[in-house]
Amino acid sequence: xxxxxxxxxxxxxxxxxxxxxxxxxxxxxxxxxxxxxxxxxxxxxxxxxxxxxxxxxxxxxxxxxxxxxxxxxxxxxxxxxxxxxxxxxxxxxxxxxxxxxxxxxxxxxxxxxxxxxxxxxxxxxxxxxxxxxxxxxxxxxxxxxxxxxxxxxxxxxxxxxxxxxxxxxxxxxxxxxxxxxxxxxxxxxxxxxxxxxxxxxxxxxxxxxxxxxxxxxxxxxxxxxxxxxxxxxxxxxxxxxxx
Amino acid sequence: xxxxxxxxxxxxxxxxxxxxxxxxxxxxxxxxxxxxxxxxxxxxxxxxxxxxxxxxxxxxxxxxxxxxxxxxxxxxxxxxxxxxxxxxxxxxxxxxxxxxxxxxxxxxxxxxxxxxxxxxxxxxxxxxxxxxxxxxxxxxxxxxxxxxxxxxxxxxxxxxxxxxxxxxxxxxxxxxxxxxxxxxxxxxxxxxxxxxxxxxxxxxxxxxxxxxxxxxxxxxxxxxxxxxxxxxxxxxxxxxxxxxxxxxxxxxxxxxxxxxxxxxxxxxxxxxxxx
Numbered sequence: 001x002x003x004x005x006x007x008x009x010x011x012x013x014x015x016x017x018x019x020x021x022x023x024x025x026x027x028x029x030x031x032x033x034x035x036x037x038x039x040x041x042x043x044x045x046x047x048x049x050x051x052x053x054x055x056x057x058x059x060x061x062x063x064x065x066x067x068x069x070x071x072x073x074x075x076x077x078x079x080x081x082x083x084x085x086x087x088x089x090x091x092x093x094x095x096x097x098x099x100x101x102x103x104x105x106x107x108x109x110x111x112x113x114x115x116x117x118x119x120x121x122x123x124x125x126x127x128x129x130x131x132x133x134x135x136x137x138x139x140x141x142x143x144x145x146x147x148x149x150x151x152x153x154x155x156x157x158x159x160x161x162x163x164x165x166x167x168x169x170x171x172x173x174x175x176x177x178x179x180x181x182x183x184x185x186x187x188x189x190x191x192x193x194x195x196x197x198x199x200x201x202x203x204x205x206x207x208x209x210x211x212x213x214x215x216x217x218x219x220x221x222x223x224x225x226x227x228x229x230x231x232x233x234x235x236x237x238x239x240x241x242x243x
Numbered sequence: 244x245x246x247x248x249x250x251x252x253x254x255x256x257x258x259x260x261x262x263x264x265x266x267x268x269x270x271x272x273x274x275x276x277x278x279x280x281x282x283x284x285x286x287x288x289x290x291x292x293x294x295x296x297x298x299x300x301x302x303x304x305x306x307x308x309x310x311x312x313x314x315x316x317x318x319x320x321x322x323x324x325x326x327x328x329x330x331x332x333x334x335x336x337x338x339x340x341x342x343x344x345x346x347x348x349x350x351x352x353x354x355x356x357x358x359x360x361x362x363x364x365x366x367x368x369x370x371x372x373x374x375x376x377x378x379x380x381x382x383x384x385x386x387x388x389x390x391x392x393x394x395x396x397x398x399x400x401x402x403x404x405x406x407x408x409x410x411x412x413x414x415x416x417x418x419x420x421x422x423x424x425x426x427x428x429x430x431x432x433x434x435x436x437x438x439x440x441x442x443x444x445x446x447x448x449x450x451x452x453x454x455x456x457x458x459x460x461x462x463x464x465x466x467x468x469x470x471x472x473x474x475x476x477x478x479x480x481x482x483x484x485x486x487x488x489x490x491x492x493x494x495x496x497x498x499x500x501x502x503x504x505x506x507x508x509x510x511x512x513x514x515x516x517x518x
Contacts, residue, residue, distance in 0.1 A: 058428055060518055079432070081518065086430030098422050113431045157429075 007031045007067070008165055008196050009055065014064030016050055023062070024050050025221045032198065034164070037191045039207045040200040042218035048200040049093060049169055051218060055198065056090045056167045057081055069164070086114055089163035089195075091171045095154040097142040103129060103153045104138040110161040128156045131186070133179075147174040155183055165196040172206060184209050244411050244444070245451035251404040252455025252498045253462070255397050256491050260463040262393035263487045269386045272379060280356060281315075282343040282363065284370045289338065295367035296341040302363060303345065308355055311346030345372075404498060405505045408448075412440060412509040427517055437510040441503050448502035452495025460491065 009032035016025040025047050032038060042048050053059040054066065057073065066073050068084060076084075089110070097106050108125045129135045132152040134145075142150055151174045158166060166187065172180035184206060191197045199206075207213065217224045282299060286292035296314065303309045320339050321330070328337060347356075353374070360372045416423065423436055467482060483491075 056428065058518065078515070078518070082427075082430045082432040084430075085428060088430075090428060096421070096425050096428075098425055100422075109426065110429050113426065113429050113435065 006034060008034045008069060010065075010067040011054075012065035012067075014054065014061045014066060016047075016054065016059065017062045023221060025054075025061075025218075028064070028223050030216060030223060030225075032165070032196055034196050035191065035194050036196055037188065037210055037213040038196070038198045039210070039213050039215045040198060040218065041202055041204075041207065041215060043202065046218040047221045048218055051223075052090075052167050052169050052198070052200055055165075056088055057085055086110070086161065087164045089158035089161065089166040091151075091154050091158045091166075091168035093169040093173070095142075095150045097150055097153055097157075099142055102139050102141060103134055103145065103149075106142065106153055107156045107160055109157060114161060124160060128160050129153075132156045132183075148176065148179060151175055152179070152183070155186070159186070159190055159195075162190075162193070163195060165198065166190060168197070168199045170201055171199060172201065172203065177205075180206060181209060244408075244447040245454065247407045247411075248404065248448050248451025248498055248502060249454035249458065251400050251407070252452050252495050253458035254455075255400045255494050255498070256456060256459025257462055258393045258396040258400065259494055260459070260483065260487070260491055262390050262397070263483055263490065264467075265386050265390045265393065267482065267484070267487070269383055269390075272386075273376070273383065278347045279375045280345045280347055281373050281375070282345060282370060283373060284341040284343075284367050286341075286367065286369060287338045292338070292341050295370065296343065298366045299363045299370060300343055302366065303343070303359075306359065306362075308348050308359060309345050310348050313344045315342035315344055317341075401497070401501055405501050408444060408502045408505040409509050412444065412506045413513070415440060415443070416510060416513050423514070424517070427514070433511055433514045436514060437507050440506050440510045444502050444506040445499065448499040449495075452498045455498070456492065456495045459494070460488075463491070 009030075011028050011030050014025060014028040015023045016028075017023045028051065040048050040051065050059070054061055057068075060074065069087060071084075073081070073084065098109070101109070104125055107128055108121045111121055111124070126135060126138065129138050132155060134149060134152055134156070137145060137149060140149075142153070145153065151171065155168070155171055158168065168187070171187075172183055175183065180203075187197050187199065188210060201207065207215065282303070284292055284295050284299065286295055300312060300314055303312055317339060320342055321328075324339065356372055356374055360370075363370050363372070426436055463483070471482070
């Protein structure tokens with residue numbers, strides 16, 4: 001198997017503009033490999049969230065090519081996209097919890113969408129809530145949870161279905177350092193199980209906690225490569241992936 | 244939403260019930276009068292008129308197109324005309340036509356009647372045959388027009404009901420946009436999201452449909468009782484049969500199907516705007 005074939009995400013000269021404005025992302029090209037841990041850094045307004053939106057298929061690029069899980073997602077029929085989204089977990093910057101659902105039901109959403117039977121939900125959802133320290137708040141609505149608690153529910157929802165790729169937009173922005181470290185350890189644990197993790201953050205303290213991670217830096221819509229993450233083959237090829 | 248559907252269904256039940264009653268009325272009138280005709284012999288001389296009537300009756304009895312014949316007595320003719328001519332000696336001096344009621348064979352058409360009229364003209368040049376269906380035709384045409392109007396009304400109500408559901412679904416979509424986007428981004432398919440709205444509209448439509456059926460059927464029953472009190476032979480022909488009531492009971496089913504289908508199409512059209 002070649003490295004190119006095993007790539008989980010490939011961006012080829014991607015550009016993104018909203019309406020007739022100038023491009024917010026220009027000439028973005030990179031390859032993400034399975035089982036790697038990536039940080040996406042950059043100042044506010046650099047285009048991190050826009051790049052993540054392309055990654056979790058909320059947006060199509062204005063130009064360029066995108067392949068995910070070995071498939072061209074630009075020309076893919078729209079009705080096949082939900083199947084791809086189910087293979088991802090997303091932690092949104094603004095959490096995007098469903099207000100009228102309890103913490104339990106919010107975390108259970110990806111499983112329900114995937115067709116898991118109701119009687120099989122309670123075990124994994126309660127385990128996940130315990131893991132993020134919210135087992136006692138399972139019945140709480142998002143409005144009654146603190147910002148940090150909401151963020152942990154959002155993270156639990158993103159990882160409950162054991163995604164192949166986890167995309168997190170500033171996932172530790174609203175939690176204390178201790179919880180931030182705990183969440184990063186959770187991401188690392190998922191990563192060790194084979195999930196590719198992409199975390200957007202401008203918290204360099206956090207990045208240092210994951211020494212094996214690769215870093216992509218966005219600056220005014222263009223991507224740079226401080227750790228060789230974007231090289232082909234990557235500077236630090238993951239074990240099991242042919243470089 | 245259930246109230247809107249209930250009103251639409253009640254109006255549909257009334258319109259459909261009206262259309263069915265008119266259809267029954269027309270069928271009843273047509274059935275009673277089909278195959279019957281009246282020979283009218285107009286002659287000022289009483290004796291000559293009686294002789295012409297007797298000879299024409301003799302001729303008609305032999306004709307295979309005629310299956311039954313009744314000479315209408317002069318007293319019955321006078322009674323029929325009494326509202327217009329009054330009674331008394333002065334009226335007795337007015338020459339009344341002689342009438343013969345005919346029952347015709349099923350295959351007798353307008354051409355056969357014209358031929359029959361030519362034959363009896365040899366005995367009474369002023370005699371003519373009036374088919375009952377001919378003079379009933381304008382009434383039947385009017386009933387048919389009313390039926391078409393009732394069916395058009397049903398179509399308009401179905402359209403208005405679908406439009407109401409469309410608006411309700413769009414409002415619901417607007418109110419739940421965030422939730423829909425989240426489920427969409429978590430991998431929810433359009434069909435899964437649409438099914439949530441369908442289910443919600445389904446329950447509303449069932450509740451509204453049943454309520455509308457009760458209201459509509461109640462109004463129909465009330466109207467039926469009022470018309471029955473008129474004790475008119477023609478109106479009695481417009482009563483609803485058991486099958487008609489079964490047909491009316493299916494109106495809510497159609498309303499539910501239209502509502503659910505409209506909701507589904509509205510939601511799917513809206514979701515297609517998302518990636």
